[in-house]
Amino acid sequence: MSQANALTMDMPQTQAWRVVCARQDLVLNSGVVALVGNTQVALFHVASISGTPQLFAVENRDPVSGVNVIGRGLVGSLAGDLVIASPLYKQHYRLEDGTCLEDPALKLRTWPARLAGDVVEIDVG
Amino acid sequence: MNTTAALHDVQTLIVVGNGMVGHHCVEQLIAAGALERYRIHVFGEEGQRAYDRVHLSEYFGGRDAESLALSDASLYEHPGLTLHLGVPVLEIDRNRREVITSKGCFAYDKLVLATGSYPFVPPIEGAEGHSRLVYRTLDDLDTIRAAAHQARRGVVVGGGLLGLEAANALKSLGLEAHVVEFAPRLMPVQLDDFGGAALKARIEALGVGVHLSRATQSISAGEEYRYRMNFAGDECLETDLIVFSAGIRPQDALARQCELALGPRGGIAIDEHCRTSDADIFAIGECAAWNGSVFGLVAPGYQMARNVAAQLCDQDAEPFFGADMSTKLKLLGVDVGSIGDAHGALTGARSYRFIDEATATYRRLVVSADGKQVLGAVLVGDNSYYDTLLQYAQNGIKLPADPSSLILPHSEGAPTLGVDALPATATVCSCHNVSKGAICSAIDSGCTDLAGIKACTKAATGCGGCSALLKSVFEHELTARGVAVDKGLCEHFAFTRQELYALARVENIESFEQMIARHGKGHVGCDICKPTVGSILASCWNKPIMDPSLVPLQDTNDTFMANMQKNGTYSVVPRIPAGEITPDGLIAIGAVAKKYDLYTKITGGQRIDLFGAQLHELPDIWAELIAAGFETGHAYGKSTRTVKSCVGSTWCRYGVQDSVQMALTIEDRYKGLRSPHKLKFAVSGCTRECAEAQSKDIGVIATENGWNLYVCGNGGMRPRHAELFATDLDDETLIRYIDRVLMFYIRTADKLQRTSVWRESLEGGLDYLKAVVIDDSLGLAAELEDQMQLVVDRYECEWANALKSPEKLKRFRTFVNDKGADPDIHFVKERSQRRPARANELNLIPVAEIAR
Numbered sequence: 001m002s003q004a005n006a007l008t009m010d011m012p013q014t015q016a017w018r019v020v021c022a023r024q025d026l027v028l029n030s031g032v033v034a035l036v037g038n039t040q041v042a043l044f045h046v047a048s049i050s051g052t053p054q055l056f057a058v059e060n061r062d063p064v065s066g067v068n069v070i071g072r073g074l075v076g077s078l079a080g081d082l083v084i085a086s087p088l089y090k091q092h093y094r095l096e097d098g099t100c101l102e103d104p105a106l107k108l109r110t111w112p113a114r115l116a117g118d119v120v121e122i123d124v125g
Numbered sequence: 126m127n128t129t130a131a132l133h134d135v136q137t138l139i140v141v142g143n144g145m146v147g148h149h150c151v152e153q154l155i156a157a158g159a160l161e162r163y164r165i166h167v168f169g170e171e172g173q174r175a176y177d178r179v180h181l182s183e184y185f186g187g188r189d190a191e192s193l194a195l196s197d198a199s200l201y202e203h204p205g206l207t208l209h210l211g212v213p214v215l216e217i218d219r220n221r222r223e224v225i226t227s228k229g230c231f232a233y234d235k236l237v238l239a240t241g242s243y244p245f246v247p248p249i250e251g252a253e254g255h256s257r258l259v260y261r262t263l264d265d266l267d268t269i270r271a272a273a274h275q276a277r278r279g280v281v282v283g284g285g286l287l288g289l290e291a292a293n294a295l296k297s298l299g300l301e302a303h304v305v306e307f308a309p310r311l312m313p314v315q316l317d318d319f320g321g322a323a324l325k326a327r328i329e330a331l332g333v334g335v336h337l338s339r340a341t342q343s344i345s346a347g348e349e350y351r352y353r354m355n356f357a358g359d360e361c362l363e364t365d366l367i368v369f370s371a372g373i374r375p376q377d378a379l380a381r382q383c384e385l386a387l388g389p390r391g392g393i394a395i396d397e398h399c400r401t402s403d404a405d406i407f408a409i410g411e412c413a414a415w416n417g418s419v420f421g422l423v424a425p426g427y428q429m430a431r432n433v434a435a436q437l438c439d440q441d442a443e444p445f446f447g448a449d450m451s452t453k454l455k456l457l458g459v460d461v462g463s464i465g466d467a468h469g470a471l472t473g474a475r476s477y478r479f480i481d482e483a484t485a486t487y488r489r490l491v492v493s494a495d496g497k498q499v500l501g502a503v504l505v506g507d508n509s510y511y512d513t514l515l516q517y518a519q520n521g522i523k524l525p526a527d528p529s530s531l532i533l534p535h536s537e538g539a540p541t542l543g544v545d546a547l548p549a550t551a552t553v554c555s556c557h558n559v560s561k562g563a564i565c566s567a568i569d570s571g572c573t574d575l576a577g578i579k580a581c582t583k584a585a586t587g588c589g590g591c592s593a594l595l596k597s598v599f600e601h602e603l604t605a606r607g608v609a610v611d612k613g614l615c616e617h618f619a620f621t622r623q624e625l626y627a628l629a630r631v632e633n634i635e636s637f638e639q640m641i642a643r644h645g646k647g648h649v650g651c652d653i654c655k656p657t658v659g660s661i662l663a664s665c666w667n668k669p670i671m672d673p674s675l676v677p678l679q680d681t682n683d684t685f686m687a688n689m690q691k692n693g694t695y696s697v698v699p700r701i702p703a704g705e706i707t708p709d710g711l712i713a714i715g716a717v718a719k720k721y722d723l724y725t726k727i728t729g730g731q732r733i734d735l736f737g738a739q740l741h742e743l744p745d746i747w748a749e750l751i752a753a754g755f756e757t758g759h760a761y762g763k764s765t766r767t768v769k770s771c772v773g774s775t776w777c778r779y780g781v782q783d784s785v786q787m788a789l790t791i792e793d794r795y796k797g798l799r800s801p802h803k804l805k806f807a808v809s810g811c812t813r814e815c816a817e818a819q820s821k822d823i824g825v826i827a828t829e830n831g832w833n834l835y836v837c838g839n840g841g842m843r844p845r846h847a848e849l850f851a852t853d854l855d856d857e858t859l860i861r862y863i864d865r866v867l868m869f870y871i872r873t874a875d876k877l878q879r880t881s882v883w884r885e886s887l888e889g890g891l892d893y894l895k896a897v898v899i900d901d902s903l904g905l906a907a908e909l910e911d912q913m914q915l916v917v918d919r920y921e922c923e924w925a926n927a928l929k930s931p932e933k934l935k936r937f938r939t940f941v942n943d944k945g946a947d948p949d950i951h952f953v954k955e956r957s958q959r960r961p962a963r964a965n966e967l968n969l970i971p972v973a974e975i976a977r
Contacts, residue, residue, distance in 0.1 A: 025941035029649070030684075035943040043941075049648060061949075066964070067693040068947050072681040072740075076651030078616065085652035087681035087689055092652075 016125030020057075023118045028053060031084070033060050033071035036122070042071030043113065043120060044095055046082055054082070056095040057113035057122045062086045063106045070108065136163050136234035138437065139224055141214045141379065143169030145178055146410030146426035147239030148195050151206070153434035160205040163437070166231055167206070168224070170213040171262055174198060179423060182290050184266050185297040187844075193263075217383040219403055235405050237433055238380065238393060242373035242411035242421065247282075251344035256352045256367045260291040269368060273298040276365030278350055280304075282341060283370035284311040289456040291370045292333055296457070303334035303362065305354070307371070310337060315452065315463035316503055319480055319487050323505040326485035327459045336362065375412045375419050388414030397444035399433050407433045420448050424555045431558065449519065449555070453504075453511045462504035462511040465518045466491050474500050477529045481506075488532035490514070497523055502532075512594050520551050544594075544601045553598055554584040554591045561598055568602050575599055614876065615653040617645045622801065622876040626661050635666055637678050656680050657876045660763055663799035664871045665912075667919040682761035685937065686923055687743055692950055692961035695743060696736040697723070698760035699750050700796060703770045703788035703808075704731025713753035721746055724958045730767030730805065732758055737959060739946050741939045747924040756796070756922040763877070764799045765806070768792040769817065773810030773827070782827030784810035787856070791825070794860065797920040798867065798913075801874040801883075805840075819847045822880040823863055828852065832859045836866055836894070837884035845881040848891050851899060861910065865898040868909035 020034040026045040034041050040060035047053050060068045065088045073084045076092070078101065083092040092101040098108035112123035138159065140147050151167055159165065169175070176193040184193065201208040209228065216225040223230045244259040246252065255272045259265050260281075273279065279295040281288045284306030295302040304311070310321025311328070325335045340357045347353040350363035375392035386394040386402035392414025399407045409429035411421055420426065425448030435442035451464040469476050473494025480487055486506035493500055499517040504510055510532060516522060517531070525531070549562035559582045567581045578599055579585055585592045613619040618641075620628070625640065634640050637658050641650055650658070659678030662668070682688050687695035699714065714733055718725045721742055723735040738746055747757075759765060768791045771777065773784030788808040798804065807818035808825040817840075818824030824835035830853040838847025851862060874883040887893055896902040927933045939947050952959035953966055 021941045025935070027936065032941045033939065035940040035945070038948075040940070040947075047648065065691065065693075067691070068949055069681070069689070069693045072684070072689070072693075074652040074655060074680060075649065076653075076655065077647055077649040078651055082649065083651070088691070088693075090652065 016123050017114070017116070017121040018124050019116075019119045019121050021120050023115055023120060026055075026120065029075055031071040031073065031075065033068070034120075036124070040068050040071075041111065041122060042084075044075055044084060046075055046095070055113045055115060055120065056082070057111040058084065058093065058095060058098055059109040061108075062088055063100075063108070064089050064091060134162060137232060138163035138165045138235045138237070139231060139233040140165065140167045140237045140239060141224065142239035142241055142410070142412070143167055143171070143175045143208065143210065144239060144241045144410065145175060145195065145423055146241070146430050147237075148175030149427045150237060150239060150409060150430035150434055152196070152200070153431050154437065155200070155203060155206070157434050157438040157440055159434065159438050160203055163205070163235070165206045166233075167201070167208045168212050168214050168226060169208065169210045171264065172211040173263055174201070174208070174210065176263065178261075181260075181263075181266065182294040182297065184263065185270070185294050187846075190263055214379060217379050217406075219383050219406075222405070233405075235437060236407070237437075238401070238406065238408040238412055239410045239426075239430070240376040240379060240412040242375050242419070244287075244369060245372045245374045246369040247341075247371055249341050249344060251352075252367070252369075255365070256344045258366060258368045260287065260294065260368050260370050261373075266294070269294065269366070270298060272366045273300055276300055276351075278303065278364045279366045279368065280354065280362060280364040281368045281370055283372065284308070284335070284337070285314065285370070285372065286312060286452070286454065286456070287373070288370035289328070291368045292328075293457045295368065296331075296333065300365075301332070301334075303336060303364065304328070305336045305339045305341065305356075305362065307340055308337070311335065312461065312463075315461070315467060316505065317468055317489065319478065320461075320489065320503040320505045323480075323485045323487035324456075324459060324461060326482075327506065328457055330485070331457055331459075333457065373411065373419075373421055375414065377412055380408070380412075388417045388419070390414070390417065390419075392419045395429075395445075397446055398436060398442065399429050399445060407436075409433055415445060415447060418447070420450070422448070422450060422452065424448060425450075427556055428558065451515055451518070453508050453515075455508075460504065460506055460508035462502065462508045462514075464502040464511070464515055465499070466501035467503045469501065471500055477532060479529075479532045479534070481534075490528060490532045492524060492528055496528065499524060499528075499531075512591075516547060516551060520548060522546065544598045545605075547598070553594055554582075554586075557583040557586065559584040564595070564598055565602055568599070568606065573603070614657060615651055617641060617647055617650050617654050620644060622657055622661070623873055625658060626664070626872055629658075629661050629665050635662060635668070637662070650678075652680070653876075656683070656763075659683070660799050660801065660876075663764075664916070667797065667799070667916045685740060685743060686757060686761055686927065687738065688761045690736060690961070693947065694736070694950060694961070695738045695740070696734050696760070697738055697743070697746055697750075698728065698732050698734050698758040699755035700758040700792075701732045701755075701767075702792040702796075703768055703785050705770075705785055705789070710753065710755070713750070713755070717746055717749050717753075720749075722952075722959060724960055728760075728767075731769050732760075732767060734760070737952065737961075739939055739950065740937055741944075741946065744928060744934050744937050748928055751922070751925055751928065757924045759797065759923075762799060763802050764797065765792070765795040765804045767805060769805075769807040769821070771808075771810050771815035773808075777810060779813055780810035780827065781829055782810055782832065784808040784816065784825075784827055787825060787827075787832070787859075788816075790856070790860070791823075791863070794917055795863075795867070797923075798916055800867070800871050802877050802879045804867070804880070820844065821847060823847075823866070825859065831855050834859060834862055837880040839879055839881035843881070845885075848884070850891070850895065862898055864913040865906055865909045866894070868913050869894070869897055869905070872909075 020036055025032055028045055031042050031044045041057050042060040044056045045053050060070045062069050069087050073087045076083055082095045085092050093108045098110040100106035114121050173190050175195045212226050212228050214224045214226050223232050244261050258269050279300040280303045281291045282305050284304045292302045292304050310318055311324045329335055341354050342357055343355045345353050347363040351365045354362045377393050380393040388394045393401055393408035393412055395408050395413045395415050399409055401408050410426035429445050432442045432445050453462045469491040474491050477490040489503040491501040502514045547561050551561045553559050553561055563582050567578050572578045572581050585595045640658050655678040687697050718735050723737050726734050728734050768788040770784045770788035774780035774782055791806055805821045806823045807816040807821045809816040809818045810827045818826050819835050820838045820840040824847045826833045832854045833852045834850045835847035836850045839845045870880055951962040953962045
């Protein structure tokens with residue numbers, strides 16, 4: 001992921017992976033929100049056909065309303081993409097890269113995310 | 126011409142009159158780009174923006190002035206367009222090219238007169254005040270309503286179209302209505318003797334008195350009623366008020382004053398381009414006389430308006446050579462139709478007649494001498510024959526071998542002319558002059574739903590009489606283009622909600638995973654199918670919605686069992702059954718609101734809404750509310766909301782049944798019921814209907830003998846009166862019928878379809894619903910009751926259930942890794958309570974408050 005798209009935080013740039021919460025805080029096929037520095041990150045744990053659920057980290061702030069609600073949206077798939085629907089005005093954003101399906105001018109920031117044992121990490125590097 | 130030059134060329138166009146036709150002209154002018162070349166001033170004598178005079182009597186049926194308005198106020202906010210309401214034009218100075226109003230003089234380059242008409246009141250001795258009312262404007266209606274206040278009986282003088290509308294208005298004001306007509310039959314212009322007789326029989330059956338061949342000579346004081354109308358020949362009729370509706374006269378006073386040429390029987394004389402004798406002045410609508418005739422219908426007025434708007438913008442204008450005066454009406458609920466040469470006056474015309482005296486139904490078909498074409502028709506009692514006959518008449522379609530088949534009763538209903546038989550030039554909507562061809566090209570340019578067609582062509586947005594025809598043309602054309610209407614829910618399910626409901630029942634499906642694995646595509650679903658399936662599963666099995674398999678299905682409101690507001694906080698509504706609450710209950714709610722600093726407002730459903738709670742506060746708030754005896758109010762769900770009630774016979778001196786007890790019974794039974802959309806109920810303790818039950822999905826009104834049940838009403842964006850479903854029911858039968866109606870709705874409605882829309886989409890309508898519910902025509906009644914009983918038996922307060930489970934409560938954390946609140950939520954105080962801060966207030970908030 002590019003530097004421009006990365007989260008700026010008061011932490012050394014050399015440390016790429018940061019623990020944000022416990023594995024058991026995740027809710028399958030739904031979202032939770034973690035506070036990372038001053039940034040709110042929505043984490044989605046989505047079941048997949050292969051059996052291993054996928055993990056996504058996107059910005060919690062809804063760009064349309066300016067309110068922190070993305071983590072409370074509904075996960076779905078549209079035309080093959082996994083998406084999150086904003087609970088306020090129902091725009092859909094791709095979990096993979098944060099692109100808004102309805103309005104290309106809107107985008108959520110995204111971070112690489114992974115499970116490391118019992119904890120969840122995102123790459124803020 | 127370049128833009129700069131155009132600016133210098135801006136002229137002033139004045140439209141006098143803001144009635145239906147004047148307004149239509151302005152709309153057409155804007156659409157034709159007139160504001161690029163004219164400053165437009167519109168003068169209206171009345172205080173209201175143009176409104177729908179065709180549906181004026183609905184003003185007494187509950188519609189207000191704003192809902193009768195023909196456009197948004199914003200139409201008149203176009204730059205360059207100024208609307209002067211309540212400003213009559215007093216004079217026209219043609220030499221100086223000015224109009225003179227009470228607000229000063231306005232110069233014009235072009236002038237359009239759309240001053241309409243006024244009601245004709247014959248000079249009758251003693252007619253004044255309440256014995257000389259008229260029926261034309263909203264102000265007139267207000268006057269009639271005031272006059273009706275203490276009246277018992279009202280008379281309308283004039284048995285024409287408007288007179289019968291006025292009689293309907295008096296009837297809806299609760300008066301005993303009578304119609305007095307000078308001619309020997311009702312609607313002498315549109316109907317023949319047989320038609321008039323059938324209409325009279327039907328109207329009398331509705332309790333309206335009809336007095337024909339009566340000439341009112343004078344009005345004097347009455348004995349039993351306020352006035353006495355004295356007719357020629359010593360007869361009389363007493364009444365409390367008299368409305369004159371004996372025809373209209375063109376409002377041509379301004380034209381007389383400025384000496385424009387007039388028609389032989391009045392009206393401003395115009396040519397086929399709507400030009401008056403002054404080349405800069407046009408006249409349109411009921412004030413204009415073409416070839417000596419005034420056209421008292423809206424369609425020809427609109428035709429003239431279009432013509433003038435096009436000319437003023439240098440566009441091709443279709444000349445006006447008279448108009449078809451065919452009409453299709455529902456007067457006092459009776460179908461009346463008149464097409465073309467209804468009286469068979471043309472040379473050689475011959476008629477076919479069908480008369481049914483038992484049901485007072487009449488149809489007449491007038492055909493040409495050679496028997497090949499329809500010249501005219503008269504219909505009383507059943508207008509389903511109208512559309513086909515009109516198309517035959519207007520488009521010169523060759524008659525079938527046996528023309529009488531067009532008016533004879535058929536077991537399968539009125540004969541229809543396949544819409545494919547219509548030529549592309551056939552007019553579908555005469556108000557807006559929309560042809561079948563125009564509808565086809567709208568479809569070809571991408572309109573794929575009926576609403577889109579209406580918006581794009583304006584068809585069926587005038588009098589609405591062509592709605593059914595428009596729909597069949599539209600559907601036929603879509604099918605002809607090979608477009609299959611996709612009724613699937615979303616990309617994951619090729620089934621409708623109804624089909625998925627049936628699958629869930631038949632296959633005992635209890636989870637989304639099962640449903641999508643067996644009947645869908647993929648495994649994730651989307652924000653359309655997940656809540657829909659979630660709702661179906663809840664309607665069928667009523668398991669707690671916080672069960673792990675159900676949580677990911679819900680919209681945020683259902684997931685967190687509260688209503689998300691614009692700043693991401695939630696509102697909380699405890700159930701207050703029947704709106705009955707103890708002082709302790711009120712104090713408990715007040716204490717919670719105070720503790721969590723929640724904005725508090727009374728809802729329309731007799732409950733209390735507490736706003737501004739953050740996610741992590743919800744469990745604590747609910748723990749306190751439940752401890753005080755409250756349950757969740759399901760304000761967040763597509764489910765039973767409230768049962769509103771009046772205080773009923775317990776306190777009210779008019780109440781005839783205990784409406785509060787019944788409301789409690791109903792609310793207790795159906796609370797927690799999930800359905801395709803929200804459900805609202807009300808119970809009134811007497812016919813005064815203080816609980817407004819007729820605007821609810823399920824309305825119950827007490828009678829001396831029990832309860833009347835009303836179904837499928839709605840308030841909100843598209844109000845609909847509930848319909849009377851059954852009368853004088855005992856408690857047990859009432860509940861049984863409600864069980865069946867609701868479960869049948871849940872089984873057969875589409876997703877997010879309110880009962881009102883569902884009811885309108887039911888083939889067979891209310892009678893069908895009655896047959897299913899009351900007569901058990903489908904043999905479903907017992908099953909529907911059993912299914913409802915299962916839902917009732919499994920009820921559990923969702924919040925009480927959630928509070929028992931630490932695992933479920935984990936969901937109610939603003940952050941999974943921090944106990945703090947969302948630092949971006951800000952409030953300000955207003956009227957002693959807090960509300961979300963607006964964007965422009967954010968930088969004014971003291972730092973201390975942000976740190977809250």
